[in-house]
Amino acid sequence: MIKIGVLNLQGDISEHVEMTKKTIAKMKIEAEVSKVNTSSEVAECNGIIISGGESTVIGRLIKENGIDQVIKENKISVLGTCAGMVLLGQETDYDQPLLDLIPMKVKRNGFGRQKASFEAELELKITNNPYPGVFIRAPYACHVKDKATTLGKFHDKIIAVAYKNHLAAAFHPELTEDTRIHEYFIKEVLNCVE
Ligand code: GLN
DSSP states (O other): OEEEEEEOSSSSHHHHHHHHHHHHHHHTOSEEEEEEOSHHHHHTOSEEEEOSSOHHHHHHHHHHTTHHHHHHHTTOEEEEETHHHHHHSSEESSOOOOOOOSOEEEETTTTTTTTSEEEEEEOBTTSSSOEEEEEESOOEEEEEOTTOEEEEEETTEEEEEEETTEEEESSOGGGSSOOHHHHHHHHHHHHHHO
16 A cells, blocks of 8 residues: 655645545555645655645745655655646755755746746657646756656756656646546656555
8 A cells, every 4th residue: 555645735735636536546556645744744655746836835844844854764756746846856046945856957937927827738758648738837947967857848848857756747737637647656656665
């Protein structure tokens, strides 16, 4: 039985819980999902999802609660979407706390004001294309380093990255009906547990 926790600090948390439930049912696996608030709750999880929201706020709360330490010590897999992608990075263009779990530089609100929110069909290496991308004041990765893998680009901007057992997406899979990103993440979590 694996346990997925959706970090319950700020952002679109319930949507990720619902999407994860739907994905678990579809995959027919022994897994449970719950909202997690504290570092001890995080420590009990095999995978953590960091939702969209305000990365400055979520990052501050993560540090205050020592959640980043627990994720690193226990080598917990992380899926970060939108603000969660920013937090997974090593560097960004703002002065804010980051988890530094994926060697990439992230540009916040990278698609500018006019295109603050939009939907686009994406070509991703991990799905049978296309994938319906929902972007809301989305970031992108300026570059990735080491063995981080670019999984997809949109208009030449990197919008999905995998590194070790972590996955970052600039868009919002939890706001679609498409479970393929969550499926990919849960498979990663299962690989790490076996
Ligand atoms: N622009 C936000 C940030 O960088 C992310 C927006 C979102 O998660 N929808 O924190």
